[in-house]
Amino acid sequence: MARLIILGILIVTFILLVRAFFPAALKKEGRADTTEMVKDLNCETYVPRAEALHRSIKGKDYYFCGEKCAEEFEQKVA
Ligand SMILES: [Zn+2]
Known part of the structure; x- marks a missing residue:
């Protein structure tokens, strides 16, 4: 059961990381336009x-x- 909780925490952390990285990726695209x-x-x-x-x-x-x-x-x- 403890493994499932750890797995759940890892998945949530992963989703938060992906969300944190998406605006950065969009900003990079914007920067590509200006250059x-x-x-x-x-x-x-x-x-x-x-x-x-x-x-x-x-x-x-x-x-x-x-x-x-x-x-x-x-x-x-x-
Ligand atoms: Zn010239």
Whole structure:
């Protein structure tokens, strides 16, 4: 009988641990979104979306590593 009680405690502990870990897993997914890489079409490098410079050129969305690349690309497209 004592074994069943210990087993019950272990199961409850396991469920609590899983619940404690699930929000952490969701946060990790959220973090993955902010570190999503976008391509700078001017210098062909990948920049994290959060750090990239966003420009809308002729209705299209572009991301750049910096102001200089954005200006260069705009001139290329124009
Ligand atoms: Zn660049």
